[in-house]
Amino acid sequence: MTRIPLLLVLTxxxxxxxxxxxxxxxxxxxxxxxxxxxxSFALNGDHRNTIDIGFSKAHKSFEEMGALVGxxxxxxxxxxxxxxxxxxxxxxxxxxxxxxLIASGKRTTVDAQGWAQNTVYRRIGDFKAPPGRYTLxxxxxxxxxxxxxxxxxxxxxxxxx
Numbered sequence: 001m002t003r004i005p006l007l008l009v010l011t012x013x014x015x016x017x018x019x020x021x022x023x024x025x026x027x028x029x030x031x032x033x034x035x036x037x038x039x040s041f042a043l044n045g046d047h048r049n050t051i052d053i054g055f056s057k058a059h060k061s062f063e064e065m066g067a068l069v070g071x072x073x074x075x076x077x078x079x080x081x082x083x084x085x086x087x088x089x090x091x092x093x094x095x096x097x098x099x100x101l102i103a104s105g106k107r108t109t110v111d112a113q114g115w116a117q118n119t120v121y122r123r124i125g126d127f128k129a130p131p132g133r134y135t136l137x138x139x140x141x142x143x144x145x146x147x148x149x150x151x152x153x154x155x156x157x158x159x160x161x
Contacts, residue, residue: 021045025156026054031088031140032148038137041156043129049158051092051124051136053109056151058118068146069120072112084111086146092138094127102134103127126160 021044029037031053043049055069066075070085093104105125114121136154 023047023049023156023158025154027136027154027156029152029154030148031090031152032144032146034140034143036137036139038135039154040133040135042133043131043156043158045158046128046130047158048126048128048160049156050126050160051094052113052121052155052157053088053124054119054121054153054155055147056118056153057120058151060150065120066112068150069122070111072115072120074112074115086144088122088144088147089141090124090138091141092124092136094129095135095137096129097133102129121155124154 023043023045025041025043027039027041029039055065057065060068066083066085068085071082073082075082087108087110089106089108091104091106094102096102103125107124109122109124111122112120113123136156138154
């Protein structure tokens, strides 16, 4: 008789753990050329997620990254102006496996929202969705050749704190 309650507790715990798993999706994407693209991905947990562009810092100096992506307020005291980097317009949508629109947005990204050891980030948008399969669809309406020398990826992560 103790097996059934224990089984229920374990099943409920597994379901809750699945909802608590963070989402961490990395999608390589060249953002230097105009055009449309779509990428499928899976979400593990039911969280508010962010969509960012990650710019690789490999082989670039702090000054080069700041000029391209923006300094995000990390300007050394010797700089008079804190550059915002090169503007990047983007339209995006998240659709579920049935084609239902989950979230969408249109913005011109400027300035860095975060610096990490190997990557500088710019926020595109955010959305909330349960675990499942989704597609990120996006349109870059113009060429941004300045970004052709830098490796970029789209990052979907959550939960947002």
